[in-house]
Amino acid sequence: MNINLTQNKNFKLFKLISEVAEKNDQTVFIVGGYVRDLLMKRKTPTDIDFVTESNGMSLAKSIASEIQPSPTVTIFKNYGTAMFKFQGLDLEFVGARKESYAEDSRKPSVETGTLDDDQKRRDFTINSLAISLNKENFGDLIDPFDGVLDIKKKILRTPLEPSQTYSDDPLRMMRAIRFASTLNFTIEEDSLKAIKQEVDRVKIVSMERIMVEFNKIMLSEKPSVGLKLMEETGILDLVMPELTALKGIEEVDGQTHKDNFWHTLEVVDNISKHTENLWLRWAALLHDVGKAPTKKFLDGSGWTFHGHEFLGSKMVKSLFYRLKLPLGNDMKYVQKLVKLSSRPIALIDDGTSDSALRRLLFDAGEDLEDLFILNKADITTKNSSKQAKFKKNFEYVASKIKEVEEKDQVRNFQPPISGEEIMELFNLKPGREIGILKEKVKEAILEGEIGNDKDEARNFVIKEGETLGLILA
Known part of the structure; x- marks a missing residue:
């Protein structure tokens, strides 16, 4: 040819x-x-x-x-x-x-x-x-x-005996799964068996090299293809046991919870339809990672996962460290989204206060839209009427937040009065009082006690300064 x-x-x-x-x-x-x-x-x-x-x-x-x-x-x-x-x-x-x-x-x-x-x-x-x-x-x-011929059949096959191929260089196991995910190919049966057989050899591969392949899987059109293969072959259990810990459904007194592992894979696929941002996809992958260690069955309440978002955000740092992933802004971004992942759901109520909306705006900052993308991806129910209801609820919260944002300007919040201006007001040197007053201004704005306005903030600081025993210059 x-x-x-x-x-x-x-x-x-x-x-x-x-x-x-x-x-x-x-x-x-x-x-x-x-x-x-x-x-x-x-x-x-x-x-x-x-x-x-x-x-x-x-x-x-x-x-x-x-x-x-x-x-x-x-x-x-x-x-x-x-x-x-x-x-x-x-x-x-x-x-x-x-x-x-x-x-x-x-x-x-x-x-x-x-x-x-x-x-x-x-x-x-x-x-x-x-x-x-x-x-x-x-x-x-x-x-x-x-x-x-293998390209035509869309199969992945090794040139030589597969067990030897994978044992020689176990990174090839990750490459097989990556190509299956990115090319939409099937790993040939004997090759798949060989990966399962030689899976422990993955331990000699550096985590950096594993993550290069893993991130290519995460950036594929349908990441669950690769993630399912990693789970099936046992590689995921070696690389990220925190994820495989989410597998399974327990029943107590006839009450069950969903399988949070397979739910997570659905969320990752959902979000991948709307973003190519690798770290937003990682946020989807880890959004429920805190559910395994927080799972409890309580009489009268059933299955609970209280605090799983907070614990999950803390787990992100140790995961990124172990997986040799960036520990800077990318990690902090994933931590933030995991921590806030359930917050918008709590705001789906006509009685939600403006202060709760302002706090979400303040905490999410420039990542608010990404948080909403994650929330919508988290809707995995197959019931179309429920899907429509959940999406309508998120649109309602988004519109309420937009109203508050236009009025109060708290996204990417900058105090309307600076530390230097506070020092000038009271003829102070840098010290703890400055931090206390700045925090009080922030809380007052978020609670709606004062507007996000320079004059209102100045008057508020003067009043609060007096309670701290400070004297105007």
């Missing part, structure tokens, strides 16, 4: 690589994800991998020298690879190799090999495809493991 590369947007680049390789008496092939996505008519990636049955580093340098201005070539001697950037592309060159693995490491011992050896070491048949850039068979597809 020949792939007509003449219409490819990178044809001139491929011809240049072909000519340089021939001049150097080297073979060269395009390999990996670029070939797969080209055949699947997907948007091809901006990183392209090339294999030569010779020295990849010398080939990269020779090609770069033919380009003006010549790009900088980065060499990775330990891996025998070289890469450079060209017209928005990341081009990587490596010598064909065969690999062998030690039991306690996923870092292989490498020796020089042929293209056939290189294709055998690939994770899946759909990634073992190669396109020749050699003059005598330019454009020929080299497919020793029927990868094209």
Whole structure:
């Protein structure tokens, strides 16, 4: 089978690589994800991998020298690879190799090999495809493991015996699940059995590498595909036992609760229809994570999960730390949404005070719309009339909040009187009194005792200052 590369947007680049390789008496092939996505008519990636049955580093340098201005070539001697950037592309060159693995490491011992050896070491048949850039068979597809057929069947299969493939490099288990989720492929039966069999090998993979794959699953069109596979194979129990702890339904005195694990997966799928924000999707994943440790059965009340939002938000930090996820603003954002996840529901009442609405506005700040997206995604009932009722309720709360926001301007609240102005009023130096007065102003505005207004705040501070024994300057 020949792939007509003449219409490819990178044809001139491929011809240049072909000519340089021939001049150097080297073979060269395009390999990996670029070939797969080209055949699947997907948007091809901006990183392209090339294999030569010779020295990849010398080939990269020779090609770069033919380009003006010549790009900088980065060499990775330990891996025998070289890469450079060209017209928005990341081009990587490596010598064909065969690999062998030690039991306690996923870092292989490498020796020089042929293209056939290189294709055998690939994770899946759909990634073992190669396109020749050699003059005598330019454009020929080299497919020793029927990868094209597997693309048509939409299945993921390993080139060699699956147990060995996954045991050698257990990150391939996560990659299998990631491709199943992002490409909507099925993991072939023997391959799935092998993942279950070798699942404990995941423990030798760094958490950073696991999370790279996990986040790609979270960003897929329907993340539950990958999350269900992680649960089925036992990987999720190793990586995130806090989630699998949500599984199951208990019954006491004929009263049951919903299975919060499968509910969570529905919420993640729901929110993914409306946002590509990774951390908002994470908020959906963790919004009920506090329910397992807070679950109780109380006579007269049934099953309760009191305080699960507060505990869940605290769990976010330890989870992010263990999973090697960012501990800065992304984590704080997820914590905030988990903590506030049930607040809007409590406001669905005609008698809700403006102060409660102001406090939600103050606490959610610029993330209020994201909180509402999460709340709507949390509606997983299959009863269409209930769905409509819940959504109508949220729209009602949103409209009430909009009225309060327009009137009181408390979103992203900034005190109408500053600490410096308070110090000037009473001729004070920095101290605890300033913080006390600023907090009193904030509370008074949120409770509706005064408006979010400079003059009202100043008069309020003078009055409160007097109660603290302060004297106007």
